[in-house]
Ligand SMILES: Nc1ncnc2c1ncn2[C@@H]1O[C@H](COP(=O)(O)OP(=O)(O)O)[C@@H](O)[C@H]1O
């Protein structure tokens with residue numbers, strides 16, 4: 001046990017010379033947040049749409065949505081990432097494929113990562129949204145339709161506002177997951193938080209400091225997300241509503 | 246106003262409605278009763294197209310409900326419906342519940358819709374509760390709001406599906422009073438209910454259903470004086486004992 005603790009390592013100029021190691025960590029932190037937030041917004045929109053489609057009377061649409069969910073939920077995230085990054089560009093029409101391959105490699109990594117995380121998470125969001133809609137009393141839909149709302153209006157004004165309130169807690173955990181899952185993107189070379197941590201170990205030989213810093217950064221994200229979501233949950237509480245039926 | 250001709254409906258092999266025929270004229274009040282599972286809810290939901298049916302025809306105010314070309318939303322906007330479990334929208338205040346369909350479906354202005362909503366809320370005796378949410382009202386109050394919400398659409402007729410069966414006994418009358426007043430004002434009404442006192446007071450006709458069939462369809466005098474079928478006699482004996 002002769003480990004040499006050196007917290008000062010973060011302030012040393014980095015190997016690339018133009019930055020400190022703290023700067024590397026911050027860059028990774030920003031990348032993780034930027035990637036996860038953009039993927040989350042996409043996942044929410046897509047997931048809401050697919051989740052709604054799973055509950056509509058139209059068999060073809062509902063079947064398509066079920067297929068979508070099964071596809072993206074059942075293939076391991078890492079495999080999906082490799083498919084988006086390595087395989088898909090080869091399958092694109094040649095002109096489009098070349099355009100993609102000639103673009104900035106950082107952009108390629110970011111795009112593949114974002115699409116991958118967004119679609120993977122959207123399938124999980126869709127399942128929550130579907131469960132939320134199905135847990136509403138069946139009479140609510142009839143009440144909306146009976147007032148003359150069209151089916152889309154019934155979803156928009158009657159079903160979704162309540163369904164979303166019900167699924168905020170499970171969506172919070174999906175929101176947390178997307179930050180954790182984003183670490184997988186280091187495998188295709190994207191320099192997010194976990195990747196920067198590993199790079200730091202390689203360059204400074206201070207693994208404890210590096211990974212403690214990485215851990216604290218993830219913890220900070222976690223705590224912030226939970227805090228914001230709890231506040232959001234309290235803001236959308238329906239007066240007098242006691243869950244369930 | 247409502248013409249139901251030879252309507253049949255089945256879920257797979259299970260026959261819910263068999264050859265149902267009846268009608269409700271303008272200003273008439275008919276009460277539909279019968280044992281649980283006899284198809285009363287299904288029949289009344291067929292009238293505004295909430296349930297599809299396989300054969301027969303239903304004409305509401307000249308429009309065929311079963312015709313695929315019919316714009317059902319447009320038809321439903323003018324056919325009021327009141328449900329057993331109220332089905333107010335829990336995330337909207339009482340005033341929003343009363344105005345949202347007026348503005349989004351009928352295209353009325355916010356102020357006009359609010360005026361109308363508040364007037365009807367006053368009429369059902371709940372003006373003081375305008376800014377509350379459904380979860381903050383009792384069952385009887387929620388059901389009166391639900392009736393006001395349907396009336397706000399200026400319906401040509403009203404459908405009631407057991408509007409008092411989810412209520413505590415002491416709240417039944419406040420809802421029946423509103424319905425009675427509505428009937429006396431000449432509203433066309435089709436009411437699934439077991440409240441025979443209400444039927445005796447305001448119904449023109451009483452329909453008795455059993456196993457998906459309309460077994461009796463009589464003037465209320467004839468129905469209560471002398472129900473023809475044995476099933477109806479048994480049923481009446483049972484519920485009038487309470
Ligand atoms: N979606 C459905 N699938 C299969 N059977 C149904 C469905 N809805 C209702 N039923 C059956 O249809 C019958 C009539 O139901 P309903 O119209 O609700 O009766 P009531 O209102 O007279 O109690 C019942 O036996 C019920 O079990």
Ligand SMILES: [Mg+2]
Nearest residue numbers: 285286287407
């Ligand atoms: Mg019923």
